[in-house]
Amino acid sequence: MRILDKYILKKYLSTFLLILVLLLPIAIAINVSEKIDKFLRHSHLSVGEIIEDYYVNFVIIFGNTFMPLALFIAVIFFTSKLASNTEIIAIHSAKISFTRFLKPYFIGATIVTIFALVMNHFVVPRSNKVFDEFERTYLKKKKFKDDNLRNVNLQLGENDYIFFKSYSVKNNIGYDFSYEKFDGNKLTHKLMANNIRWIEKDTVFKLTNIRKRILLNNRDSIVTIRSLDTLFNFTPKDLVNVDYLAKEMNSIELSQFISKSRARGISNLNTYLVELYKRTSLPISSYILTLIAVALASRKKRGGMGVNLAIGITLMFVYVFFLKIAEVLGAGAETNALFMVWFPNLVFGSLAIYLYLKNVNS
Template sequence: MKIIDKYILKRYLVTFMFTLLILIPIAIAIDISEKIDNFLEHPNLGFSQIVEEYYVNFIIYYTNTFMPLALFIAVILFTSKLSNNTEIIAITNAKVSFTRFLFPYFVGATLVTLISLGMNHFVVPNSSKIRKKFEKKYIKNKRQQNALKYVSDFSLQLTDSTYIYIRSYNTETNSGYDFTSEIYDGIRLKSKLSSDNIRYNIIDSTFTLLNWRKRILIDKKDEIFSGNKIDTVFNFTPRDLDYKSALSQEMASNELLKFIRVSQKRGVKNLNAYWVELHKRTSLPFASYILTIIAVALAFRKKRGGTGVNLAIGVGVMFIYVFLMKISEVLGAVAGVNSFLYVWTPNVIFGCLAIYLYLNARK
């Protein structure tokens, strides 16, 4: 790596870190102004606990979120400065091609991409668990907390022939109502067990059914049994129901992929929201390369108006990218669509823009 490469790479990383250090305190200040009343409502909540359990994880989450924006702004800022100081003219006069000029930028983008991949797949999900647990305990109101602990209209395929359905289940009390278990032979129903209430016993991992009814279908006649109370076992636990209601952002990628595969075997209908989260963890870091090319191509030539014009154009481009990304996430979560295609669509569109700007800059 030549001296000019080290110089550009150093400016790339320093400006990137400087931009992040500007954005993160702004986000913290806004968050404190919104949540200060929630903190003061709990007299036993200490400053150190707020910092360690909430704001440390808040910084991790928003550092990862702001990385593409910080990267894009940083590249535009220092590349515009290179252009305004006629340093780029000196580099091009030394017969350095635009492709060769991009080399240190790509080294920097690779470092940012690797860090972002590691954070997206492992660090941020584990951090989000702690942050959301703190929010649930100290920030969310009772109405929001009640909405989180209830699972409604939950269905699950336990085996190739066994299906269960629960109208409502409380993950804190491990109890619910309107439970049904059906066993099929092909498409023919063999037996149906239903109860008004269901409760999970943590000690022996059994389920208690109250006001239960069981119907066994036989060729010539049906047998019907009923009772007030019965203890039985099923091939699931409340953890499976809790996963269903948990946010996918709180699962590490290996855990999320395992959950998706288990859910597919159990016949869960729409898992696209989970696929979107999994694909996004890879697509967003790789956008670093695309955004770097666009930013360099925009700021490579000296413009009338200087850095301000380049920055305004860059912010507009970034806004469009974020807008397309959010739309693709919503559309990708719809049942029956290819979530992978939708999640990567913004990168494909802006990749084409990057290629066009790259070819134009080479001229």
């Protein structure tokens, strides 16, 4: 690696870290001002617990969220400074092409991308779990949205199915429950109950007013039972499609959950797919944003660094807007989650290629 490469790579990483370090205290200060009254309502909650369970994870989660913004601003900032000091002109005068000039930038982008991939797929989900649990316990009035699910059905295995006429998410109780077991197309076993309750501490289901029917070759056997504690191959989390569950699973767990849910016949898993896909698409955007930033800032402009920063921040907000729209649309049942998650990268990737070719050919 040349001295020039080391110089640019050092600037790339140090400026990126500096911008990130400057953004996080601002976010923490705003959050503290919004949450301080809620913290004070819980007299038993110590400062140590707030810092360890809330703000340590806040830094991990929002630091990861701010990475693209910090990276983009950092590259525009120090590249504009190189241009204003005529260092880039000297580099081109030394017969170093724009493509060769990009090499240390892409080495830096690779370092950031690998770090972000590890964070997104494994570290941030764990932080989300602790952070969300803290919020649900101390900062929100309700742990779960009080909804009743209607006509719930779930496939537990190749030949096992369950049905609920309704299910209360708040109370973890299902009504008019039915469990059916098939041998091919033939029903062999059916269990019905007026209600079924999830006992979390024992990880079992309690059924009441049960009618158990076994279909034999020449007759049926029907048994009535008052109550029964039993196990099923599902939990209440499998019945609801909620965003925070996806965020709290690492990518291996999330992939397994999606595969398991598909086998059970759950049709709309786009909320989970969006979460899984964006854990890769967002880190990969480091290359796109780096290329756009270098292409915009490598030429000396009238107005200097301020113009480049204004253009860059505007583009960054447009990119974030595209990301949020893509996430919302991608979670819809009728959309292709993979395409919607990668759509912002495709649009800005096209812009990056256009700016790159413009710089190469000029």
